[in-house]
Amino acid sequence: MSRATLGIMVQSTLVAFSALTMLACATSGVDQDRAPYFDAAYNDRNRAPASMTPPQNAGDLAARIDSGSNRAQADYHFAAGEAYSFDGIHSKAIESFKTVLIYDADSVQVRLRLAAEYVKMGSMSEALRQAEEAATLAPKNPDVHLLLGGLYSNLKNYPKAIDSYETTLKLDAKNNDALMYLGAVYAERKDFDKAVKYFEALAKNDDYATPQTAYYYIGRIREDQGTKPALKASESAFKKAIEMKPDYVEATVGLGGFYIRQKKTSMAIDVMRKFQRDHGPNMKIADLLSALYLQEEKYDLALEQLSILESDPDEALNVKVKMALIYIDQKQFPKAASKLHEVLKQAPDSDKIRFYLAAVYEEMAVADKAVEHFSKVPAASSFYQDSIVHAAYLLKEMKKTKDAVKLVESALKERKDIPQFYAVYASLMDDVGQVDPALALLKEGIEKFPDYVQLRFFMGTLLDRKGEKEKSVEEMKKVVEMDPNHVQGLNYLAFSYADMGVRLEEAETLVKRALEMEPKDGYILDTYGWILFKQGKTGDAIRVLETAHSHQPKESIIAEHLGDAYYRSQLMDKARRMYEKAAEYTSDESKIREIRLKITAIEKQEVVGFSGRQPASLPVPETKGPKADK
Secondary structure (H helix, E strand, O other): OOHHHHOOHHHHOOOOOOOOOOOOOOOOOOOOOOOOOOOOOOOOOOOOOHHHOOOOOHHHHHHHOOHHHHHHHHHHHHHHHHHHHHOOOHHHHHHHHHHHOOOOOOOHHHHHHHHHHHHHHOOHHHHHHHHHHHHHHOOOOHHHHHHHHHHHHHOOOHHHHHHHHHHHHHHOOOOHHHHHHHHHHHHHOOOHHHHHHHHHHHHHOOOOOOHHHHHHHHHHHHHHHOOHHHHHHHHHHHHHHHHHOOOOHHHHHHHHHHHHHOOOHHHHHHHHHHHHHHHOOOHHHHHHHHHHHHHOOOHHHHHHHHHHHOOOOOOHHHHHHHHHHHHHHOOOHHHHHHHHHHHHHHOOOOHHHHHHHHHHHHHOOOHHHHHHHHOOOOOOOOOHHHHHHHHHHHHHHOOOHHHHHHHHHHHHHHOOOOHHHHHHHHHHHHHOOOHHHHHHHHHHHHHHOOOOHHHHHHHHHHHHHOOOHHHHHHHHHHHHHHOOOOHHHHHHHHHHHHHHOOOHHHHHHHHHHHHHHOOOOHHHHHHHHHHHHHOOOHHHHHHHHHHHHHHOOOOHHHHHHHHHHHHHOOOHHHHHHHHHHHHHOOOOHHHHHHHHHHHHHHHHHHHHOOOOOOOOOOOOOOOOOOOOOO
């Protein structure tokens, strides 16, 4: 049972009345550094007329002060205390209520009011002192003992709390609050049967207007008890509460939660859906149902409940984000973008939402808007690295490589601690033909981040691009040494060996390791097929290269390799078709001319004709190695 429930009584039983107490006055001494007064009280040199002399019975005047004035003062300060309390200025409220005690020192109700203010200030010991003083002044006042019980409960002094509540019941046998709080205390002490006894008495009390509440608490107590009979009783109690009041939200949530904890999710959903249908929509029910539907991956039903929660201004932002993520998962990108824009209107500085929105536009192929939002992610954000990389890639795809270079240049100025920026920048500079500056930048990056293996990988590809094959191989060896599972490095090194016609057995070992990690990667399959081709295993090479081509049907180098394998096997029609595809899927003019020469060679042989089967050693026109992005 929640201790917060027990504390309800601290404020609910307080009634405001006037009170009074006495204050002492301070007196001032004579300043010894100044000229003394001349017995001013008795020997004044300029005495007042005798008619002004105080009467002999001046001490009796206090007894004749108008009692109405006292009452007015007490009422004034009490009203001030109430006002301060309402405004949440509890220290001022306490000061005002203490002032009331000057005029009515024996007021029980003012002490109760003071106790309540001390509770709000968190001063439980002072609150208890005031309540105990009130109990001394009014030992037969049930409200006082009810308050004391609440304070003792809050301080976990349960024996005294029980005594106070039982005293309340002796003074007021039908006090519903005392019955409820006694049940709550026994529940807190895990004395479940006694707790239920008091809540059952509460439910049967004709003066208790909401007996369904008692059954709700019985349901919670029995569930907390946890035994098999208790769990059955818990379910019955929740159902009884709902039967008595079908639109009782707490009982519905209680029963739904009970079913969830018993792993009966479908029953929980049925209970709460029925409520939403008959008495909804309700925020609490919608919150629980949406979570259950998300857990069950029933996203359309989750969206129904989230649309209810969206109307709550306190929850709207979180709900809109959840809805956007569901739309993303369902690939309903326009709807996701719409929701994320709504969130950004209320939280324009949210880097996470900005990143999600950019990613959604990227999925929608609205590249310009994706770049716009990626570029707005701040440098301090954890999403900054991915934002810059994605934006640079999109700009490159949009044929705006120079803009991509400027973007990454700016990012490097902001964040020199992100090694990936060096790799991306070098790759972009390579794309615009600036290989030497790209290599220089990579060397700088490697010096700063010697353990970042991807920089060495890019270094190897650029060295290969410059024709420095041996240096490229050395870098790729370092890549594989640093990260034995670096798939790109394994594949590149294997292909380099195959392309050079050296260490083919080692190349085969390397590429097979790569295939264990990426068995359906068309580029790795191409490398394996090319190694088999170089080993003279043409039939095996064709089977592997055909698989590679099926995974990457528009990759020029794979089509060309397969064409070479067909050519060697004298499958001229197939070879020609592959060469034509290879030429179609490359924009490199020199490569196109090279492939056209292979097609011409086939055509010449077709003109001459074949008198018989050509030898298996039929030479294949030379094929150059792959591009660096292979």
